Amino acid sequence: MADGAVPLIHLEGVTKVFVTDEVETHALAGIHVDINKGEYVSISGPSGCGKSTLLAILGLLDTPTDGTYILNGKPVSGLKMQERARIRNREIGFIFQAFNLIGDLTVYENVELPLTYRGTPGSERKKLVHEALEKVGMSHRVKHYPSQLSGGQQQRVAVARALVGSPSVLLADEPTGNLDSANGEAVMDLMRELHRNGATIVMVTHDPRYARFADRNIHLFDGRVVEEKMEVV
Amino acid sequence: MLRDLRFAVRSLLRSPGFTAVAIATLALGIGANTTIFSLINGVLLRPLPYHDPDKLVALDLMSGRSQFPWSYPMFEDVRRDQRSFESVAGFSTWSGNLTGVENPLRLQVELVSASYFPMLGIEPALGRVFRPEEDREPNGHPLALVSYRLWREQYARDPGIVGRTIHLNQLPYTVVGVMPPGFRGQTDDIDIWIPITMAPSFYGIPRRLTNAWTFWFRVYARLKPGVSLPQASFQMAPLAKAIDVAHPHPNEMKPWQVRANSLTEAKTDPALRKSLMIMFAAVGFVLLIACVNMANLLMSRSVSRQKEVAVRLAVGASRGALIRQFLTESVLLGLAGGVAGFFVAAYGIDLATALRPEASGNFWAFYSRSVKAESVQLDGYVLAFNIALSILAGVLFGLLPALQASKLDLNQALKNVTGGWSAKWSSLRRPNSRSVLITGEMALALVLLAGAGLMIESFARLLKTRIGATTDHVLTASVSLPLRQYSPEAAVRFQQQLLGRLEAAPGVQHVSVSNCLPARGDEVTMMRTGEGKEWAAVGARSVSPDYFALFHIPLLRGRLFGGHDQAGAPKALLLTETAARHLFPGEDPIGKHVELQIWDTGEQVAEVIGIVGDVRYDGIERPPGDDVYVSYWQYPYGADVAVRTAGDPMSLAPYVRSAIHALDKDLPVYGVETMDRKLVDSTSRLRFSAVLLGVFAALALLLAAIGLYGVVAYSVAARTREIGIRLALGAKREDVFKLVVGDGLSLCLAGLVIGVPSAVAATRVLSSFLYNTKPGDPIAFAAVSVLLVLVALMAAYIPARRAMQVDPMVALRWE
Numbered sequence A: 001m002a003d004g005a006v007p008l009i010h011l012e013g014v015t016k017v018f019v020t021d022e023v024e025t026h027a028l029a030g031i032h033v034d035i036n037k038g039e040y041v042s043i044s045g046p047s048g049c050g051k052s053t054l055l056a057i058l059g060l061l062d063t064p065t066d067g068t069y070i071l072n073g074k075p076v077s078g079l080k081m082q083e084r085a086r087i088r089n090r091e092i093g094f095i096f097q098a099f100n101l102i103g104d105l106t107v108y109e110n111v112e113l114p115l116t117y118r119g120t121p122g123s124e125r126k127k128l129v130h131e132a133l134e135k136v137g138m139s140h141r142v143k144h145y146p147s148q149l150s151g152g153q154q155q156r157v158a159v160a161r162a163l164v165g166s167p168s169v170l171l172a173d174e175p176t177g178n179l180d181s182a183n184g185e186a187v188m189d190l191m192r193e194l195h196r197n198g199a200t201i202v203m204v205t206h207d208p209r210y211a212r213f214a215d216r217n218i219h220l221f222d223g224r225v226v227e228e229k230m231e232v233v
Numbered sequence B: 001m002l003r004d005l006r007f008a009v010r011s012l013l014r015s016p017g018f019t020a021v022a023i024a025t026l027a028l029g030i031g032a033n034t035t036i037f038s039l040i041n042g043v044l045l046r047p048l049p050y051h052d053p054d055k056l057v058a059l060d061l062m063s064g065r066s067q068f069p070w071s072y073p074m075f076e077d078v079r080r081d082q083r084s085f086e087s088v089a090g091f092s093t094w095s096g097n098l099t100g101v102e103n104p105l106r107l108q109v110e111l112v113s114a115s116y117f118p119m120l121g122i123e124p125a126l127g128r129v130f131r132p133e134e135d136r137e138p139n140g141h142p143l144a145l146v147s148y149r150l151w152r153e154q155y156a157r158d159p160g161i162v163g164r165t166i167h168l169n170q171l172p173y174t175v176v177g178v179m180p181p182g183f184r185g186q187t188d189d190i191d192i193w194i195p196i197t198m199a200p201s202f203y204g205i206p207r208r209l210t211n212a213w214t215f216w217f218r219v220y221a222r223l224k225p226g227v228s229l230p231q232a233s234f235q236m237a238p239l240a241k242a243i244d245v246a247h248p249h250p251n252e253m254k255p256w257q258v259r260a261n262s263l264t265e266a267k268t269d270p271a272l273r274k275s276l277m278i279m280f281a282a283v284g285f286v287l288l289i290a291c292v293n294m295a296n297l298l299m300s301r302s303v304s305r306q307k308e309v310a311v312r313l314a315v316g317a318s319r320g321a322l323i324r325q326f327l328t329e330s331v332l333l334g335l336a337g338g339v340a341g342f343f344v345a346a347y348g349i350d351l352a353t354a355l356r357p358e359a360s361g362n363f364w365a366f367y368s369r370s371v372k373a374e375s376v377q378l379d380g381y382v383l384a385f386n387i388a389l390s391i392l393a394g395v396l397f398g399l400l401p402a403l404q405a406s407k408l409d410l411n412q413a414l415k416n417v418t419g420g421w422s423a424k425w426s427s428l429r430r431p432n433s434r435s436v437l438i439t440g441e442m443a444l445a446l447v448l449l450a451g452a453g454l455m456i457e458s459f460a461r462l463l464k465t466r467i468g469a470t471t472d473h474v475l476t477a478s479v480s481l482p483l484r485q486y487s488p489e490a491a492v493r494f495q496q497q498l499l500g501r502l503e504a505a506p507g508v509q510h511v512s513v514s515n516c517l518p519a520r521g522d523e524v525t526m527m528r529t530g531e532g533k534e535w536a537a538v539g540a541r542s543v544s545p546d547y548f549a550l551f552h553i554p555l556l557r558g559r560l561f562g563g564h565d566q567a568g569a570p571k572a573l574l575l576t577e578t579a580a581r582h583l584f585p586g587e588d589p590i591g592k593h594v595e596l597q598i599w600d601t602g603e604q605v606a607e608v609i610g611i612v613g614d615v616r617y618d619g620i621e622r623p624p625g626d627d628v629y630v631s632y633w634q635y636p637y638g639a640d641v642a643v644r645t646a647g648d649p650m651s652l653a654p655y656v657r658s659a660i661h662a663l664d665k666d667l668p669v670y671g672v673e674t675m676d677r678k679l680v681d682s683t684s685r686l687r688f689s690a691v692l693l694g695v696f697a698a699l700a701l702l703l704a705a706i707g708l709y710g711v712v713a714y715s716v717a718a719r720t721r722e723i724g725i726r727l728a729l730g731a732k733r734e735d736v737f738k739l740v741v742g743d744g745l746s747l748c749l750a751g752l753v754i755g756v757p758s759a760v761a762a763t764r765v766l767s768s769f770l771y772n773t774k775p776g777d778p779i780a781f782a783a784v785s786v787l788l789v790l791v792a793l794m795a796a797y798i799p800a801r802r803a804m805q806v807d808p809m810v811a812l813r814w815e
């Protein structure tokens, strides 16, 4: 790898402290993580250990209390809102446990949304949306509303929405948490497929079966990385 | 039912914020309606304060389309020959000077037939009224009745007033009784009544009762039992014919007709009736908007009460029981709003009566049914209306939310799945009951705004209207010289002395005496431009020479009056531009002679000496008419003194009073105010409609803004997660801001799309009230549309700001 020396994501000493009603919660306590381009990383750990918090910081939804975050060679922890929104839009694709499709928008419009915020011209948007839906096998349902789809189908649309703008990294927070095992299986197959085609994926999961698909597993406990192990594929 | 009520009270008390907003909203809506209803109740619904008022009629003497007052010989003919009426009475109003009291008073006097009081069913508070035999003989019975007010204020309620002699225009009258409190005659300002047969001495015109061509009073009658108004009208035809025969007209004139009209109708200003009806519709709109807000509030509330509803249903409540529970709550709210609205109405009535449009009473129509504090009150009828409206409103705004809430899908609500039932309400994109209601609300608000905008534009144009005279820095005062005491020569002498004294005062530039003032001239005379020509009615303005300089009325041709245009000299006459154009089309009128029938002086010939600029005499809003000026020194009639000063005109008021009293201490001075102040009075009718409609439109706008704010804010709250997702996907804060504001704006624009055409149609009813403004006036419509959009933007701004603060982390959370 030509850029193997410079990781896509570099976290150093990242902490996150939530202060509510005078109670301080140390959700993350000094995280050091490097993630390379094209890697498939899973994050696991008991409930409340800080998985979602870490993912939010990676996705620039939240800022660390302390520490450095370098994304694509650029420090991003101190950026202004405006710039963070731009990076979120271009570099990050989110897949949520709760699908989080917008009920008022059709499948097509949901997938189109990141491109709209990016200002991509209409004809190109159309092409990209169809390609993305093609990849997840949902191109026959463009006019449907989310409420007319099954959970597995909704999550596949959500995946299409995450990858439509070709982001540098896909972040997934328990993408199978709301799905039965058959549908969960299908979504995980889809993730593997995307990874094989070069996508960088960071996925939070409880399920050891799915964690095994990853190149590497990061285990968190009480806001710290307690174990990092490479999976043998 | 009682349990429902108890629960409703408890549930409302549990959310005091919601309850307070709801009651305030309803108080404004119901209060506005109660206000206008109390005006309608006081002006239109309240029966005339007379015995059996439905039987009373006004008899109008008509020739062609012109209405004439009656002359005494014609009245006597009709009274003698008619068979439809129990009684017939004539009356006329004139002002007179009451002397022999501490300060001489200028009072309104009503000259009445003896049958007048029994016909109206008015009993004296003290003494007696006039007897039938006391109105037969000219000048035969110098008797007087005084008003309760005059008795209280000038005679300290002394019962010995009966039998005492008072002096009216220096003539003695014997008081025979005191009228009951509240009765002030047909013009509602009368303090003294005398028999109509005293007219010759009272007016100082000997032929008042015998000249068939002196028209000076009005006639009322009471229908006989069993005779209907149409029957009576029908029986008037032969009587009118008899007048034609008995009093052949010297000139070409259409035959007489006598018309019988319901007195109630005759005393109701049709313009006021219409404007009250328009206001009623306007406040109906305001209440509708308030109800829409309430329905939306209740719907948001019932979303947060889903769990409660679900539990109730789960334990076996029927849908009917739930609807009843919800309606009990909304009717209770309605009634609470009604009580608060009653207090709002008390303020509203103060405002309306303070704005009281000057009753447009002139000789032809004594519109006694006008907006007056005495008649517009919160009485039992208003209370009943208020309660009925409160209940109706409660049912109206409660029904839809009750139906919606009770239709809850039990399974979903208990599972509490996001994106279920409640999400249906959150979206403003796809049409739902909320967005439809808000769109309607916006449309209603626009209609009201358009109406108010047009009225306000009219009012502004009216205020800017050039009346043809400059009126600032002018003080006016009136002093009426009793004819009996002041011969024309004496009157001229008096006024010349007075003007001389006033001219000498410091700062005074011009002084004049006249029978008119700009925007205030009602004397009419017949004039023709030569033998055999047609008689035409023209405005007769008698002015002293300096009048034109004082009011800056330009001389266009010829010359103005000079000191030599006096009694004895040939009569001189000035035409206004309009009169010259109409009366002498294509001719040069200067030097021509015209014939006048002026002030009972018989036909006279006058020479046209000049043409002056037009002045609006018939109110500000009417275009200038055909007016002619005669010299006050030749026709000394009229009592309006005007003074132009360099400084504050009011500071001269004491000087004017003392100057008059130095010449005659028994003359009352009245109407002392600036000319500008007098003009304000004559815009009062348009101001009344413009201000009230403006207030209602502002209310509508406020309520619509609150409604829009509520709906947008609710949608932001319900869509927090969606907004979080959008932010997570890279939406910038401005994108979210635009999204929310866009939602609000699209509702407003939808409201405009419906509202503008509706307003174009609805404001057509205003056309008769508008002044120089068309109902579809594009400027007014553009202005109010922009205003509505701006307010909608403001209403959406706050929730949009809140939406910008949404933490994108909500997208990750899974409750």
Ligand SMILES: Nc1ncnc2c1ncn2[C@@H]1O[C@H](COP(=O)(O)OP(=O)(O)OP(=O)(O)O)[C@@H](O)[C@H]1O
Pocket: A018, A019, A020, A025, A026, A027, A046, A047, A048, A049, A050, A051, A052, A053, A054
């Ligand atoms: N906004 C917040 N305010 C206060 N405390 C928070 C906030 N968000 C997270 N926390 C706390 O931070 C810690 C880590 O939370 P986080 O959501 O990252 O856990 P998690 O590993 O994702 O758990 P789970 O597996 O249950 O999703 C928890 O103790 C949580 O209570």
Ligand SMILES: [Mg+2]
Pocket: A051, A052, A053
């Ligand atoms: Mg989590």
